[in-house]
Amino acid sequence: MDEMFAIKCQNCGGPMYSHQAKRSFECAYCGAVIPWQADAGEPKSALGIRHTPLTVVDGLLKLTHVSQLERPEDPDWYFFNSHWRNQSVLEHLLWEDRGTAQEFQEATHVSIPCPFCGASFEGESTQRVFECPSCGNKIGIADLFKPGTFSKRLTMGVGAEYVPEQGIPCEITPQQARANALELVRRYPDAFAGHDVEDAIQNDMMLFYFPMALADLRMMASFPGKGLSRETLVYYEVLDWAYPRANYLDVRLMGILEPWDFAKVGSFDPAMQEGDFRVVSVDASTKDQVVIDKLALDIVGNDAETFLGLNKKSIRTWARKARKHKA
Secondary structure (H helix, E strand, C coil): CCCEEECECCCCCCEEEEECCCCEEEECCCCCEEECCCCCCCCCCCCECCCCCCEEECCEEECHHHCCCECCCCCCCHHHCHHHHCCCHHHHHHHHCHHHHHHHHHCCEEEEECCCCCCEEEEECCCCEEECCCCCCEEEECCCCCCCCCCHHHEECCCCCCCCCEECCCCCCHHHHHHHHHHHHHHCHHHHCCCCHHHHHHHCCCCEECCEEEEEEEEEEEEECCCCCCEEEEEEEEEEEEEECCCCCCHHHHCCCCCCCHHHCEECCHHHCCCCCEEECCCCCCCHHHHHHHHHHHHHHHHHHHHHCCCHHHCCEEEEEEEECEC
């Protein structure tokens, strides 16, 4: 194991935690804050959310941005078919990125002797921060725990340099994550049919930081009318809609993950992130418009069926517009 150092507060001696938004170490006991780098400057500004208000004319909404309706075509992209959706992360990597697949396979569970008290503790070989349960010291690996030094070999995606510089911090425990995943399975049984999901949740769960884009999604859809009406027009507006910008996880399942707390978006440097995790970069092969069309069409059909009693398979025509927020 490379040289290690204790991450201790200079004021009280307590362990310090890496704080992404402040780009600093923060003491949990006395509140002292020490920047990661003395000359690092100010953190990058948070996500810029720019909503465009709808225009009202004579008491009616002006919907010219979704007025050109066309027949819906379910995007036929191979990442949407069941073969790709049901692959494990490793299988996907072996097909797309063999170098990263090797790193993924070689990650091991390790036992480490604490350099300060001598007690042994366990962790993962990909971690850069450990905490000794015996003496309470937070321990960093000197050559890895530096801003900007996250290994591209641990980054999944075609173009590992495209790691987002902002992110939402992970603030839940593994136990909470498993409980949330089981709740998703309960709510969407069809999406997980045919898989031993509970076993995977208990034994194969892993923390990923995944690239997402944020947009305001506005849509119009035409359905067969009810009663004397020949047509039912439905307008949809989804503000702050997040959609994935990589295909290493199931794109369609990513579409049902919500809500997102965008108030917590802050600067993100994976080199200074604690815990065992992987980072997925923006994938150059992912087609944004195809992903938007697929997930948006799912929203149109599912919401019309759930809230209006319409048949989601009976969409005649539709229009959509996604206005991406500034990163």
